[in-house]
Amino acid sequence: MTSVMMTVLNIAIIAMTLSILIPMYAAWKDEDIWQTMLSMASISTKSSLIVLMLSVLRDDWMIGVSGVIMISVGNAGFMLLAHILKRMGEA
Amino acid sequence: MMDSYLYIIIALLPLAAMMVVFQTNPYHALVIRGVLGAIAALVYSILxxxxxxxxxxxxxxxxxITLYAVAxxxxxxxxxxxLQEEFEIEDQTLDFQVLISAVQTSLDPYYVRVKLMPYADLKALDQALRxxxxxxKVYGNTISNAKLDEIQIKSYQLVTRLNRIYEIIKPDITSALVLLQSSDLKEAQS
Structure with a gap:
């Protein structure tokens, strides 16, 4: 991989990391539980994508596999938690 | 220079941990725990x-998260x-709904929610409390006025067995018809 491409990937990772701060601020404000849930989904997807990007950058597919599993587990946990919270609102 | 993004990503971990620690609402803390888990997994994998x-x-x-949500x-x-007759929403009187929502309002700062449970008669209700x-327990007494016998006033009575709940609910129950008393369980058990 050329050094130009490495630099571009580095900058992209830094930008993605900084963009995690936006949903973290939204989770901090805590108005509605569903907004907090949305920020959680956003953060977990973003962090998994950072892991996938790093696996390409370092050419380490072990990290890539863990990133893929983090994406799918994050979505499953989100569905589970949303279902529990929805039933809490109905009761 | 090459690994400068590491420091930014690792700095997110104490930030998320602080958010969990300083969150007072248990439901929000539950969701932010998920955020902490995602960021921790990110940090572990980049290291x-x-x-x-x-x-x-x-x-x-x-x-x-699942276990904590159940808890x-x-x-x-x-x-x-x-009582069974008060359980269905369409059968509830306005006074009863006001009473229940007053109880819910007084419990809101503690993030406790109210759940109604129906019982067939007063005896079963008393048994359940004991x-x-x-x-x-909530039950209504119909006061029939001799002068105005068409108008029946229903007065509701709340009985709790827990002192703390009594202290929390008492300031918010302003209606004169409601009497809240801590029932003496020791006396009842003998």
Whole structure:
């Protein structure tokens, strides 16, 4: 991989990391539980994508596999938690 | 220069941990715990421990959140025993709904929600309170006025067995028709 491409990937990772701060601020404000849930989904997807990007950058597919599993587990946990919270609102 | 993004990503971990620690609402804390789990998995995997990251994602985020959600759901509930006739929403009088919403309002700062549980008659209601199935029982007494015999006033009575609930609810129950008393359980058991 050329050094130009490495630099571009580095900058992209830094930008993605900084963009995690936006949903973290939204989770901090805590108005509605569903907004907090949305920020959680956003953060977990973003962090998994950072892991996938790093696996390409370092050419380490072990990290890539863990990133893929983090994406799918994050979505499953989100569905589970949303279902529990929805039933809490109905009761 | 090459690994300068590492410092930014690692700085997110104490930030998320602080958010969990300073969150007072248990439901919000539950969701932010999920955020902490995602960021922790990210940090572990960029520091070269994909096995730890995988464990954090599977156990720390998925299992811990599910168990914590079940715990919060089953513990932060105040069960109010009511008679069967008051249980259905269409059968409830306005006074009763005002009373229940006043109880809910007084419990809101503690993130406790109110759940109604129906019982067939007064005896079953009393039995449930003594056997600690419910925290509070509500029953109405119909006061028939001799002069105005068409108008029947229903006065509601709340009985709780817990002193703390009595202290929390008491300032918010302003209606004159409601009398709240801590029933003496020791006397009842003998």
């Amino acid at each position: 070269g421990a994909p096995d730890v990251a995988l464990t954090e994602a599977l156990v720390g985020t998925l299992l811990a 919060v759901r089953s513990s932060l509930v105040l069960t109010i025993g009511v 056997q600690q199935e419910i925290h509070v």
